[in-house]
Amino acid sequence: MEHTDVIIIGAGPAGLFAGFYVGMRGLTFRFIDPLPEPGGQLSALYPEKYIYDVAGFPQVYAKDLVKGLVDQVAPFNPIYNLGERAETLEKEGEHFKVTTSLGHTFTAKAVIIAAGVGAFEPRRLGAPGEREFEGKGVYYAVKAKAEFQGKRVLIVGGGDSAVDWALNLLGTAQEITLIHRRPQFRAHEASVKELMEAHNAGRLRVLTPYEVRRIEGDGEVRKAVIFHNQTQEETTLGVDAVLILAGYLTKLGPLAGWGLELEKNKIKVDTTMATSIPGVYACGDIVTYPGKLPLIVLGFGEAAIAANHAAAYANPALKVNPGHSSEKSEEKAPA
Ligand SMILES: Cc1cc2nc3c(=O)[nH]c(=O)nc-3n(C[C@H](O)[C@H](O)[C@H](O)COP(=O)(O)OP(=O)(O)OC[C@H]3O[C@@H](n4cnc5c(N)ncnc54)[C@H](O)[C@@H]3O)c2cc1C
Numbered sequence: 435m436e437h438t439d440v441i442i443i444g445a446g447p448a449g450l451f452a453g454f455y456v457g458m459r460g461l462t463f464r465f466i467d468p469l470p471e472p473g474g475q476l477s478a479l480y481p482e483k484y485i486y487d488v489a490g491f492p493q494v495y496a497k498d499l500v501k502g503l504v505d506q507v508a509p510f511n512p513i514y515n516l517g518e519r520a521e522t523l524e525k526e527g528e529h530f531k532v533t534t535s536l537g538h539t540f541t542a543k544a545v546i547i548a549a550g551v552g553a554f555e556p557r558r559l560g561a562p563g564e565r566e567f568e569g570k571g572v573y574y575a576v577k578a579k580a581e582f583q584g585k586r587v588l589i590v591g592g593g594d595s596a597v598d599w600a601l602n603l604l605g606t607a608q609e610i611t612l613i614h615r616r617p618q619f620r621a622h623e624a625s626v627k628e629l630m631e632a633h634n635a636g637r638l639r640v641l642t643p644y645e646v647r648r649i650e651g652d653g654e655v656r657k658a659v660i661f662h663n664q665t666q667e668e669t670t671l672g673v674d675a676v677l678i679l680a681g682y683l684t685k686l687g688p689l690a691g692w693g694l695e696l697e698k699n700k701i702k703v704d705t706t707m708a709t710s711i712p713g714v715y716a717c718g719d720i721v722t723y724p725g726k727l728p729l730i731v732l733g734f735g736e737a738a739i740a741a742n743h744a745a746a747y748a749n750p751a752l753k754v755n756p757g758h759s760s761e762k763s764e765e766k767a768p769a
């Protein structure tokens with residue numbers, strides 16, 4: 435059994451920033467996350483998208499924001515238990531005990547849950563060939579634009595992701611076709627206007643109301659058969675990549691059975707980010723309280739509150755108020 439002062443469940447932006455503050459308070463901590471790398475949704479879903487609403491950054495790539503968070507917490511020697519999911523949370527005497535999907539048992543004096551939207555997986559279309567060609571030309575996110583360099587890409591979806599990527603891949607992909615099952619898009623008006631201008635200028639093609647009938651290939655994607663969902667008329671497109679951006683399915687996962695007070699699959703917290711279990715705090719997309727918004731900047735603020743309260747719980751000799759980081763002595767300040 436391995437012990438730290440605090441366990442942080444989830445290494446997305448909220449969890450990483452909570453780690454920074456726990457480290458600033460001189461406590462030891464570990465992150466547990468089933469993803470292979472830290473960063474949560476930013477690393478898994480949109481590493482190469484710009485974020486425009488992080489205070490102090492007019493625009494920042496999601497992956498660069500994650501790098502900054504990882505660098506910021508690094509001086510405090512975090513332990514990363516990546517590739518494993520927290521399965522159970524129990525109180526044993528003075529300590530919390532967390533077991534993971536890899537069979538590890540970790541203990542801590544306090545716990546911070548920053549599990550975002552829980553486990554997330556892409557919403558699949560259910561079209562023949564889709565599963566078969568996953569990883570061989572069927573994508574559910576753009577991890578790196580370079581993957582689409584010189585390719586004929588079919589994008590499926592009608593929200594911001596689909597519209598933004600159709601525009602973002604101009605100049606990278608050889609040919610872009612965007613299909614959506616409805617005539618109207620659910621994306622920002624300005625982006626839809628830009629999309630239709632690109633369509634009218636012949637820089638990409640927009641087809642509605644179209645859906646995917648099947649995906650075909652020979653080890654790799656070669657063709658997609660699409661159909662007009664009112665006339666049923668089929669069209670075969672020669673494509674090298676099918677980028678399906680139809681949203682995500684989220685599931686709370688094991689957290690649901692930990693005895694926490696929940697509301698609509700979110701953890702209820704008070705103004706100190708305390709959950710209904712004393713010593714267990716939460717922050718980020720996983721929490722709910724009146725006025726909550728699922729935004730990164732709010733997650734940062736909540737992380738600061740959760741971490742400082744968790745620190746004072748784990749070590750009652752500590753005050754909750756951390757003071758100003760700019761006034762820390764050199765030994766305590768990050769390198
Ligand atoms: C395409 C897209 C664009 C976005 N753009 C913006 C934007 O411009 N501005 C903005 O503010 N927000 C944006 N968001 C929302 C933003 O990404 C989230 O608000 C943010 O990621 C929440 O951070 P988090 O740390 O709370 O959760 P997450 O980023 O979801 O991270 C939670 C982590 O917890 C892990 N986890 C889940 N269950 C367990 C478990 N049982 N054990 C261990 N770990 C677990 C997950 O694997 C994940 O890594 C966007 C989201 C998407 C999908």
